[in-house]
Amino acid sequence: MSVRLAGVAIFMIAALFTWYGRGYTASFGDVLGPGVFPVIVGIPAMILSASLVVFPSGQVEWPERPYLVRQLAALAILAGYAWLLGPLGFPLATFGLIVGIGIVLGGAPLKAVILGALFAPALWALFDQVLGLPLAVLGDWFG
Template identity: 85%
Template sequence: MSVRLAGVAIFMIAALYTWYGRDYTASFGDVLGPSVFPMIVGIPAMILSASLVVFPTGQVAWPDRSHMLRQVAALAILLGYAFLLLPLGFPLATFGLIAGMGIVLGGSPVKAIILGAFFAPALWALFDQVLGLPLAVLGRWFT
C-alpha cells in the first residue's frame, strides 16, 4: 500500500509541476522556450509514478524516528530556501541552505558554516557573472 501512496503523491507533484511550468517564460534562452523543460521532466515522472500505482512491487522499510526527523528538517530547510530566496537574495539564502543542510546531514556546524560562506558567493558569481543569469545579491528586505 505504501508504494501506491508514494506513486499517487509523486504523480500529484509531477502534475502540478507540469501544469504550473507550462506557461513559464523568460526573456532569454532556447527557441523552444523554458516551458519545455517542465514538460520533459513532468510527463515521464507522471508516467513512471502511475506505473507504481498500477504495478506496485517490493516492500517499503520505513526509516526510524531520527532519520524521519532529519528528512523533515531537510524538507523544512528547502522550503525555507524557496520562500526566503527573494526576500534575502541569492547569496544569503544559499548560505543558509548550504549551512543548514550540512548540519542536518551530520556535518560539523563550523565546517557547514565555512562551506556555506565559501560556496554561496561562489555560486552567485558562477551563475550571475560567468553564465549571465541575473541573480539579486540583495533581496527585497535589504533594498
C-alpha cells in the first residue's frame, strides 16, 4: 500500500510541477523557452509514478523515527528555502539553506555557519558573474 501512496503523491507533485511550470517565462534562455523543461521532466514522472500505482512491487521499510524526523526537517528547510529565496535574495537564503542542512545532517553548528558564509557568496558569484544567470543579491524585503 505504501508504494501506491508514494506513486499517487509523486504523480500529484509531478502534475502540479508540469501545470505551473509550463507557463514559466524568462528574459534569457533557449529558443523553446524555460517552460519546456517542466514538461520534459513532469510527463515522464507522471507516467512512472502511475506505473507504481498500477504495478506496485517490493516491500517498503520505513526508516526509524529519528531518521524520519531528520528527513522531514530537511524537506522543511528546502521548502523554506524556496519560499524565502525571493524575499531574502540568493546569498542570504542560500546561507540559511547550507547552515540548516548542515546541522540536520549532523554537522557542527559553527562549521555549518562557516561553510554557509563561504559557499553562499561563492555560489552567487559563480551563477551571476561567471555563468551570467541574474540572481538577486538582496530580496524583496531589503530593496
